Amino acid sequence: MSSKALSIKDIAKKANVSITTVSFILNGKAVEKNISTAVIEKVEKIIKEDGFKPNQVARSLRTGSSKIIGLIVEDISNPFFAGIARLIEDKAYKKDYKIIYSSTENQPGKAKDLINLFKSRQVDAYIISPAGGTEEEIQGLIKEHKPVVLFDRYLPGLNANYVGVDNFKASYQATEHFIHRKKKNIALVTVDLSVEQINERSEGHRQAILDYELPFHAELVIRIPFAQPKEETIQQLIHFFNQYAEIDAVLFATNYLAISGLTALKQMDKAIDKDFSVIAYDDGEVFKLHTPQISAVEQPLEEIAENIINLIFQQLSADQLPAPQKVILAAKLLVRSS
Amino acid sequence: MSSKALSIKDIAKKANVSITTVSFILNGKAVEKNISTAVIEKVEKIIKEDGFKPNQVARSLRTGSSKIIGLIVEDISNPFFAGIARLIEDKAYKKDYKIIYSSTENQPGKAKDLINLFKSRQVDAYIISPAGGTEEEIQGLIKEHKPVVLFDRYLPGLNANYVGVDNFKASYQATEHFIHRKKKNIALVTVDLSVEQINERSEGHRQAILDYELPFHAELVIRIPFAQPKEETIQQLIHFFNQYAEIDAVLFATNYLAISGLTALKQMDKAIDKDFSVIAYDDGEVFKLHTPQISAVEQPLEEIAENIINLIFQQLSADQLPAPQKVILAAKLLVRSS
DNA sequence: ATCTGTTAATAAAACGTTTTAGCAAAATCT
């Protein structure tokens, strides 16, 4: 009944031609290789009738390529990454490429494993939101002339393709927005990871305050440990907000910190209003539907995905890799409440 | 410099042993095959030093298995699926399995493509949230004795492993909750897909109303077209709520419908309070942080993922496939406001 | 009639593994 899957050999036998002939036809090289139309039609008919699909694994082994793009993100259940993944998948699918993805959970060990795994699967290209400590592996890929695009996170040591937003500017503008609204004590809630992306967000906050010649209160910057359970973060933030009652504005450096922060404020029964403003990083339904609506720094998902996939295909179709490009996109401040 | 990747042949040459010996050592069959410890150590040393990783593609071709599990969902950017994906990935990773995922967008064509693609990649097992119209393909997989687990959606014709929640009951209980609160006109906002899962949700709503001998108003059930842009849905719902001012409670049959619904209500300036209650399907941050908090039917993500992966590994390790199991889990009604 | 070139097809090697079957030397048994 179910038996084995068909192979090119079965088709060849059935059509009374050689394996080679079938292969040429499968790969559209039939005319170029002078196969007669009679044979082409006969073979194509059999292929269609029997529903033969070539074994991609064998094909990969022979050709060294796989039509697969590896996507490595920090956490696929983070809406930012899930959104990017979905958009990239869409665009890749149209060019007949598939995506393998995996989450690193920000563990260099896991990230390295993943890169090696993808390598041994002969993935054709890599899209990576890199965890720190994976520089050598990524450099290795580049050395081997594999198409690579980094996104979201930038690793300073690497000369690789990169797509990201101008975090410094985004954060600067958010802070500036607060300053224009006469805020004096602008807190920053950020995360305890020393990756460029996060550092830039801190810097933007600081620089804006300094540029406008306001006093910079270092104690109003709180760095939440990355792996800390959510409940603990909430408690920590409640304590933070209580301790510094002078805070009149808060910038959250990530999506999930904003959510924890809003939860904390809700538990404290602290109103978000003209005396206490909030801006979140990365927009989401949560912020739009919140009462009051929460302003947010919106990363242009579609644009990011578009640029990533373009860079990838650019590399895939070039004979030799073009010089690495850095695409820095502008984030947009969505002002919702005052 | 970068050269080609190492092969088992290179290692064999360097160690002055045969390819076979290296292979046995790689696969932990060294002792069983009477390889001397001296040779084992020598070879392992070289493998480690040179950082040799066997080519998984070649391995797959030879063995017919890939250590890859295919995951097919409707949309990876839906938090429900992203959450499941992440949990499954975690658990699979621990057993040295990887995930390939893709989104079907509920198009049978794309779903079929994906199944075929995974097949030709020699994926070891399939986790599918099936689109309607893919019955034959899935039946085909089962015929070929491939491990398969369906989840979320159930296809009635198929005798396959399945993990899902009791949608009828969940919906029934949500409606019952409204009835206990003396609601008379309980609307249902659902989607225009005739999949079991959605039908059951409608049925639960209807049955509860009938069981409590309330009049069932068919016009209070609105079915939103699946592919309709969000903005249109919102307008449609505004119109719906205005048209039937008697509505005193609404059950949303999906996550994203609830979000559109809340947006509609916000635009209408309609308060959610004791005179107008709401329950959403699938919990999320949005509902917890909403003012007032929104009650929700929570699907037990962790439990679902756990059951899926267990069923998969059960099948992977059995010599012959065990009889299909259906695991129906209970959803939980999280009551938040009245 | 021989040479040249084109047309239509194929045989065989290669990709990097796993695995079957087998062989020589050493160890054990009779």
Next chain:
DNA sequence: AGATTTTGCTAAAACGTTTTATTAACAGAT
């Protein structure tokens, strides 16, 4: 001392493709 078993290792086939030569037949040119 010869027969048998165990130890330690390997040659070669196989997995299903793609691709490089190669061939055989025939047409056209000399």
